Amino acid sequence: xxxxxxxxxxxxxxxxxxxxxxxxxxxxxxxxxxxxxxxxxxxxxxxxxxxxxxxxxxxxxxxxxxxxxxxxxxxxxxxxxxxxxxxxxxxxxxxxxxxxxxxxxxxxxxxxxxxxxxxxxxxxxxxxxxxxxxxxxxxxxxxxxxxxxxxxxxxxxxxxxxx
Amino acid sequence: xxxxxxxxxxxxxxxxxxxxxxxxxxxxxxxxxxxxxxxxxxxxxxxxxxxxxxxxxxxxxxxxxxxxxxxxxxxxxxxxxxxxxxxxxxxxxxxxxxxxxxxxxxxxxxxxxxxxxxxxxxxxxxxxxxxxxxxxxxxxxxxxxxxxxxxxxxxxxxxxxxx
Amino acid sequence: xxxxxxxxxxxxxxxxxxxxxxxxxxxxxxxxxxxxxxxxxxxxxxxxxxxxxxxxxxxxxxxxxxxxxxxxxxxxxxxxxxxxxxxxxxxxxxxxxxxxxxxxxxxxxxxxxxxxxxxxxxxxxxxxxxxxxxxxxxxxxxxxxxxxxxxxxxxxxxxxxxx
Numbered sequence: 310x311x312x313x314x315x316x317x318x319x320x321x322x323x324x325x326x327x328x329x330x331x332x333x334x335x336x337x338x339x340x341x342x343x344x345x346x347x348x349x350x351x352x353x354x355x356x357x358x359x360x361x362x363x364x365x366x367x368x369x370x371x372x373x374x375x376x377x378x379x380x381x382x383x384x385x386x387x388x389x390x391x392x393x394x395x396x397x398x399x400x401x402x403x404x405x406x407x408x409x410x411x412x413x414x415x416x417x418x419x420x421x422x423x424x425x426x427x428x429x430x431x432x433x434x435x436x437x438x439x440x441x442x443x444x445x446x447x448x449x450x451x452x453x454x455x456x457x458x459x460x461x462x463x464x465x466x467x468x469x470x471x472x
Numbered sequence: 473x474x475x476x477x478x479x480x481x482x483x484x485x486x487x488x489x490x491x492x493x494x495x496x497x498x499x500x501x502x503x504x505x506x507x508x509x510x511x512x513x514x515x516x517x518x519x520x521x522x523x524x525x526x527x528x529x530x531x532x533x534x535x536x537x538x539x540x541x542x543x544x545x546x547x548x549x550x551x552x553x554x555x556x557x558x559x560x561x562x563x564x565x566x567x568x569x570x571x572x573x574x575x576x577x578x579x580x581x582x583x584x585x586x587x588x589x590x591x592x593x594x595x596x597x598x599x600x601x602x603x604x605x606x607x608x609x610x611x612x613x614x615x616x617x618x619x620x621x622x623x624x625x626x627x628x629x630x631x632x633x634x635x
Numbered sequence: 636x637x638x639x640x641x642x643x644x645x646x647x648x649x650x651x652x653x654x655x656x657x658x659x660x661x662x663x664x665x666x667x668x669x670x671x672x673x674x675x676x677x678x679x680x681x682x683x684x685x686x687x688x689x690x691x692x693x694x695x696x697x698x699x700x701x702x703x704x705x706x707x708x709x710x711x712x713x714x715x716x717x718x719x720x721x722x723x724x725x726x727x728x729x730x731x732x733x734x735x736x737x738x739x740x741x742x743x744x745x746x747x748x749x750x751x752x753x754x755x756x757x758x759x760x761x762x763x764x765x766x767x768x769x770x771x772x773x774x775x776x777x778x779x780x781x782x783x784x785x786x787x788x789x790x791x792x793x794x795x796x797x798x
Contacts, residue, residue, distance in 0.1 A: 369580070373537050373548045374699050385699045385715040389548040391580040409578040409608065410586045415735040415753070417695075417717040423736045425588055425751055427578070427608040441606040441619050443767040444787055445735065445753040456767050456785030459619030461607055532743070536700050536711045552711040554743040572741040572771065573749045588751055590741070590771040604769040604782050622782030624770055 353464075355435075357394045357405050369393065374413070382421075383414040394428065406430035412446065422446040424455055438462025516627075518598075520557045520568050532556065537576070545584075546577040557591065569593035575609065585609040587618055601625025679790075681761075683720045683731050695719065700739070708746055713739040720754065732756035738772065748772040750781055764788025 363370040374387035389411055396403040410426030424446050429439040439462060444455035526533040537550035552574055559566040573589030587609050592602040602625060607618035689696040700713035715737055722729040736752030750772050755765040765788060770781035 371539070371548045373539065373550065376697070376699065384717065385697045387699065387715075389550075389576060389578060391547065391578065407579075409584060411576065411578075413715060413737065415715060415717065415737075416733075421735060421755075423751070423753060425586070425606070427586060427606075429584075429608060439608055439619075441621060443606055443621070443751070443753075443769055443784060445755060445765055454787040454791075456765075456787050456791070458606060458767060458769070458785040459621035461617040461619050465617075465619070534702070534711045536702065536713065552713075552739060552741060554710065554741065570742075572747060574739065574741075588749070588769070590749060590769075592747075592771060602771055602782075604784060606769055606784070621769060622784040624780040624782050628780075628782070 355405075355430075357396060358398050358402075359392055359394055359408055360400045361390060361392045363388065370412075373411075380417070382416055382419060384417050385414065387411060387413040390426070394430075396432075403432070405432040406435070408442075410442070415445070420448040422448055434463065438464050440464050518568075518593075520559060521561050521565075522555055522557055522571055523563045524553060524555045526551065536574075543580070545579055545582060547580050548577065550574060550576040553589070557593075559595075566595070568595040569598070571605075573605070578608070583611040585611060597626065601627045603627050681731075681756075683722060684724050684728075685718055685720055685734055686726045687716060687718045689714065696738075699737075706743070708742055708744060709740040710743050711740065713737060716752070720756075722758075729758070731758040732761070734768075736768070741771070746774040748774060760789065764790045766790050 361370055362368050363372070369392045370388045370390040372386065373389045374385065376385045379386065390408060392408040393400065393404055394406040394408055395401075396405050406429055408426050408428050410424070412422045412424050412426070415421055415423040422445065424442050424444055426442045427439045428442060430436060438460065440457050440460040442455050443458045446455055447453050524533055525531050526535070532555045533551045533553040535549065536552045537548065539548045542549070553571060555571040556563065556567055557569040557571055558564075559568050569592050571589050571591050573587070575585045575587050575589070578584055578586040585608065587605055587607055589605045590602045591605060593599060601623065603620050603623040605618050606621045609618055610616050687696055688694050689698070695718045696714045696716040698712065699715045700711065702711045705712070716734060718734040719726065719730055720732040720734055721727075722731050732755055734752050734754050736750070738748045738750050738752070741747055741749040748771065750768050750770055752768045753765045754768060756762065764786065766783050766786040768781050769784045772781055773779050
């Protein structure tokens with residue numbers, strides 16, 4: 310297998326909506342209705358580098374699906390990754406989190422990856438919070454965009470995009 | 473393989489936004505713009521137990537990716553599940569739905585699962601509706617949180633979190 | 636393996652929220668708070684046909700997980716697809732995009748698929764934009780609904796449903 314060692318700058322933009330919950334115990338479900346005329350939104354911009362190493366002594370990606378007949382675009386080939394996210398381009402710069410999940414070659418004609426991942430942050434107020442990514446990564450494009458479909462911790466209800 | 477028989481309490485919180493659609497027939501796309509000063513939100517809280525049985529006579533989980541060299545954190549190992557969701561901790565208590573989808577060991581250093589699932593409900597007004605989950609499950613933590621990234625049926629446009 | 640050649644009409648409904656970003660350079664994160672009394676929503680309705688061909692000379696789906704003991708509902712069986720989306724039911728009609736990603740048989744009792752996909756559009760103003768799908772596809776039902784959990788390009792921040 311050829312070596313893949315990618316380094317990508319991610320900028321994440323997302324929006325948090327405020328939400329108020331009413332909890333009533335002891336049954337399967339409870340609903341409440343909330344009419345709001347004002348919504349508070351918090352916009353957060355994160356900026357970091359993504360390091361994916363498929364080869365060498367300390368790979369961060371492991372191939373989990375290997376097909377008998379590999380095509381030109383590796384269609385169907387799938388990796389599980391646990392990739393460091395760092396503050397600066399250098400892999401030895403400050404660790405801000407980890408990208409954990411799957412990427413898979415999902416096109417018969419291009420080098421397009423389907424990304425299904427969680428970005429779990431460990432830095433400052435983001436420690437313990439994560440965002441969920443589901444989208445396409447056009448590997449060879451200069452600008453790539455993936456959508457942030459949710460989050461946990463301080464990123465509850467988050468939506469946004471990564472590029 | 474060691475037996476995994478987990479029982480988890482899930483509390484789901486999510487928000488539904490009202491939406492009004494204008495449909496015009498006969499072409500690929502139509503758009504409309506809606507300015508609203510008031511938004512109605514419905515907050516639903518569901519509370520149920522999740523049963524995942526990887527071993528025994530009637531497993532609810534099936535290993536779909538088995539790697540030649542298993543690591544301490546089972547990195548890359550992946551299961552397909554069709555797990556019952558019940559009202560009370562006992563597996564024989566009332567069935568309220570099923571969790572169907574994938575979980576995968578996604579960390580090289582911890583027991584963290586990437587969850588990509590649909591929770592399809594069968595109880596009361598929720599029958600036929602589902603929510604989509606994408607996020608990380610820190611198996612050994614007392615409180616775990618995953619994000620709800622969408623839904624269908626009465627959960628259209630839902631977002632929220634499960635813990 | 637039996638042949639699967641499905642053709643499905645998809646109607647996508649989704650809502651786009653306007654968002655304003657403040658970008659400050661040079662550090663890992665920046666936040667801003669935006670109080671809005673009015674929200675602009677754009678509702679887009681897309682209508683197209685989905686062609687999935689698992690057999691023949693030019694398959695658009697490739698089985699990536701094949702289990703030793705196949706069950707009645709193919710539980711665990713997983714495909715990677717790169718399926719054309721067309722304007723009309725005929726596969727040779729105008730191409731409007733491609734559905735790229737994974738579907739997996741996720742039920743022990745029904746023919747239910749878990750869909751984890753990106754629909755990348757190539758037509759008109761949608762060219763280069765994509766939506767992310769995560770949800771259940773009840774193959775044998777007349778009306779099926781999956782949730783749109785995010786998007787990129789002009790579909791940034793999109794949510795909605797496909798049926």
